[in-house]
Amino acid sequence: MLKVATALVVLTLALNACTSDKDADATPFAERCATLANAAVATGKIVTTAVRDASGAKPQACVAHGEIVSSPNSTIKFQLELPVDNRWNKKMVHLGGGGFNGVVITADTQNLQTLRARERGYVIVGSDSGHQNATTPGFSFALDNPAGFDNFLFASIPQVQAAALSAVQIMYGSAPAYRYFYGASTGGREALQQAQRFAQDYDGVVALEPVLDYSSLFQKATGVVEAGVGNGGAGWISPAKVKLISNAILAACDPADGLKDGIISDSEDCTFDLHTLRCPRGTDAGNGCLSDPQLATARDLRTRTSLPVPLANGLTTAPAFGVGAETDPAAGWSWLQTGSGRTKPGVLGGLADGWLKYGVTSNVHTSVSTYRLGSDAARWKELSVKGNATDPDLGPFAKRGGKLILWHGWSDHLVMPGSSIDYYQSVVAKLGQSSTDDFLRFYMTPGVTHGNTGPGATEVDFLTALENWVEQKQTPPDALDGARYPERYSTKGTPTLTRPVCRYPSWPKYHGKGNPNLATPGFFRRSR
Numbered sequence: 001m002l003k004v005a006t007a008l009v010v011l012t013l014a015l016n017a018c019t020s021d022k023d024a025d026a027t028p029f030a031e032r033c034a035t036l037a038n039a040a041v042a043t044g045k046i047v048t049t050a051v052r053d054a055s056g057a058k059p060q061a062c063v064a065h066g067e068i069v070s071s072p073n074s075t076i077k078f079q080l081e082l083p084v085d086n087r088w089n090k091k092m093v094h095l096g097g098g099g100f101n102g103v104v105i106t107a108d109t110q111n112l113q114t115l116r117a118r119e120r121g122y123v124i125v126g127s128d129s130g131h132q133n134a135t136t137p138g139f140s141f142a143l144d145n146p147a148g149f150d151n152f153l154f155a156s157i158p159q160v161q162a163a164a165l166s167a168v169q170i171m172y173g174s175a176p177a178y179r180y181f182y183g184a185s186t187g188g189r190e191a192l193q194q195a196q197r198f199a200q201d202y203d204g205v206v207a208l209e210p211v212l213d214y215s216s217l218f219q220k221a222t223g224v225v226e227a228g229v230g231n232g233g234a235g236w237i238s239p240a241k242v243k244l245i246s247n248a249i250l251a252a253c254d255p256a257d258g259l260k261d262g263i264i265s266d267s268e269d270c271t272f273d274l275h276t277l278r279c280p281r282g283t284d285a286g287n288g289c290l291s292d293p294q295l296a297t298a299r300d301l302r303t304r305t306s307l308p309v310p311l312a313n314g315l316t317t318a319p320a321f322g323v324g325a326e327t328d329p330a331a332g333w334s335w336l337q338t339g340s341g342r343t344k345p346g347v348l349g350g351l352a353d354g355w356l357k358y359g360v361t362s363n364v365h366t367s368v369s370t371y372r373l374g375s376d377a378a379r380w381k382e383l384s385v386k387g388n389a390t391d392p393d394l395g396p397f398a399k400r401g402g403k404l405i406l407w408h409g410w411s412d413h414l415v416m417p418g419s420s421i422d423y424y425q426s427v428v429a430k431l432g433q434s435s436t437d438d439f440l441r442f443y444m445t446p447g448v449t450h451g452n453t454g455p456g457a458t459e460v461d462f463l464t465a466l467e468n469w470v471e472q473k474q475t476p477p478d479a480l481d482g483a484r485y486p487e488r489y490s491t492k493g494t495p496t497l498t499r500p501v502c503r504y505p506s507w508p509k510y511h512g513k514g515n516p517n518l519a520t521p522g523f524f525r526r527s528r
Contacts, residue, residue: 029084032171033062039170042162044068044076052081057119059087064167065104068159070130071147078127078160079104081118082171089121092168092176093463094161094202096183096190097127100354101152102134102141105187111452112489113182113206113463123176125164129156139354143362153387157181157190158198178470182463184208185415185450192389192423195404199396204403204470206462207389209412209450212419214355215311215384220318220416221352223305224337225345225368227297233342234284235293239327239334244287245298246326248277253323258510263447263456264324265507266526267410267417274298301337304418308374311384313391313426319418324447324454325411331449336413345369348414359383392426398439403469405441405462405476407501409448417444424504441465441476442504458482459491460501478503479525500525 027035030051037049046066054060061083068076082088095105095114105126107114118124128134130151131141142149151159161179168176181202183191188210195205211217227235237245250262252272257265264270274295279285282292290298301321310316326333339346345353345368353368360366360376360383394404408420424442447456460482468474479500486493498519500508506527514522 029060029062033064033082036062036064036167036171039167041066041164041166041170042068043070043159044078044163046167054084059119059121060084061118062171066163066167068163070151070155070159071145073145074130074148074151075132076127076130076151076156076159077104077132078125078163079106080164080167081107081122081124082168083118083121083123085172087121088123088172090174090177091121091180092123092125092164092178093117093180093182094157094164095124095126096157096181096187097129098184098186100133100138100351101129101186102131102138104128110182111184112459112491113461115489116461117182117463123164123168125160127156127160139351139358142358143364149359150386153383154193154197157194158201161198161201178203178467180204180206180463180466180470182206183210184452186211189213189387189389192404192406195394195397195402196389196391199394199400199402202402204405204466206405206407206466208407208462209409209415209417210389210406210420210423211415212390212423213311213315213384213388214359215309215380215388216307216315216318216419217348217415218352218355219307219309219373219380220300220305221348222356222368222371222373223308224297224300225349225352226373227293227300228338229343229345229369231293234291235297236342237290237294237297237333237338238287240287241290241294242333242338243327244277244290245274246324246332248272249323249326257446257508258512259516261455261516262324264410265446265509267323267444267446267507268505270323274302297338301333301413309377309380311381311390312388315384315388315390319416319422321413322409322411322417322449325449325456326413328411328413328449328454330453331413331451333413336450343369390423390426392423392430394427394440395431398431398435401470403439403466405443405466405469407443407445407460407462409450409452409454409456410444410446411448411454411456412450414450420444421504441469443480443501444504444507445482445499445501446507456499458484458497458499458501459489478506479508481519499523 039046049064064080107118133141188207191207249272253264253270277290279289284291337346357366408417465476482499482501483495484497508523509526
């Protein structure tokens with residue numbers, strides 16, 4: 001009898017599944033959107049829904065807000081954009097977060113690529129990672145909140161993914177044909193985690209400038225703060241001295257690509273000797289040289305350093321921060337690293353301070369300026385194991401047909417670009433070059449700081465490259481097209497700069513003919 005009853009249940013579910021598309025089509029879109037409110041979706045629920053009218057290329061959509069209460073102290077809030085049936089492209093893209101999260105991510109809070117995804121008819125998913133503290137450093141939510149911390153580190157994305165798929169099924173009566181993840185910075189870390197830990201969840205992943213391991217980044221950042229503000233701030237590098245360093249690096253390395261344009265294309269071979277800027281006898285002698293303590297700070301920024309606490313997946317060193325664009329007002333050294341004064345660390349120091357207070361020590365009196373590196377080794381390692389995205393074994397993701405595009409800007413002064421290089425090389429070492437080439441493409445752009453700013457910044461259509469790879473089996477080229485337009489997040493008007501975005505380790509070189517602001521025919525791709 002039990003077998004018969006089970007068979008009847010299975011048959012009933014199968015019949016329901018067969019009629020769901022027809023039922024969904026027969027019910028008006030606005031009515032289905034309203035019905036979605038208060039629906040249970042996996043372990044969460046939809047709280048509110050509203051129909052957003054079409055506007056220009058933006059389709060009519062059902063905008064649904066939901067939440068997943070994973071613990072008394074951690075509620076994951078998320079949003080879904082579900083386009084009207086005749087505009088849905090049968091795909092879903094999950095957007096990664098940024099910083100320490102705390103804000104529900106939407107297409108509006110991302111970039112040109114996610115806005116294009118909306119126009120193309122994607123279901124778009126975003127969340128806040130399980131907390132609503134969006135202030136800078138915005139990390140106090142982690143204090144005495146293990147579930148909330150775990151949600152931020154690794155656990156929230158799969159929960160939101162399951163809820164989103166449930167909502168899509170309710171709304172359309174069918175699952176997406178393709179599922180993608182797209183994220184930058186913290187979202188880049190989340191993107192890589194999905195490929196590493198949840199290989200079945202996404203058909204393709206775009207991971208941009210990823211924070212691969214906070215434990216690595218914040219050990220490095222704490223060392224920079226220690227060098228800069230320790231000893232009464234003797235190692236602080238003023239904006240004038242940042243300019244001195246930047247100009248010297250440009251003079252030494254910019255011409256190598258055939259064009260003096262403020263962009264260092266051959267970034268990996270830029271090995272400027274900081275010691276040439278040393279003041280006589282190593283004591284501070286004004287803005288034209290660096291004292292020994294200032295040189296020590298600059299070396300921490302510009303060289304690979306040992307990690308006081310070794311981390312998950314064999315990480316024992318942290319690479320240098322970026323090269324070029326050190327004076328960038330939005331993402332250069334003075335803003336992100338060295339800070340505005342002898343006792344005022346930059347943005348990264350502030351983020352490290354929050355991580356130390358609320359993540360490592362659970363002590364609000366801890367200060368990045370006085371913390372002794374090497375302490376709390378077990379906790380640093382634990383957080384690395386939980387939150388890292390450094391596992392090189394992408395075999396399961398590759399085996400199920402997943403594709404991954406990885407990108408980093410060479411002038412990133414917030415997240416070390418070398419960390420992406422290290423990760424890519426670890427995957428090659430683990431799986432072999434040929435196998436890696438089958439599912440992973442790694443690109444880098446010279447002169448681009450964190451957040452895609454800086455002299456080399458361009459818009460690159462990573463999403464289309466990923467779609468073509470996954471859906472049309474078109475392997476991405478060795479160089480993607482990058483273009484900068486007069487208005488950011490828009491393709492209106494004539495591009496003011498175009499550059500090839502080269503597959504690592506290649507880089508673009510100007511051959512001296514044609515408009516230097518146009519990638520073709522003025523540039524060609526140069527391999528090492």
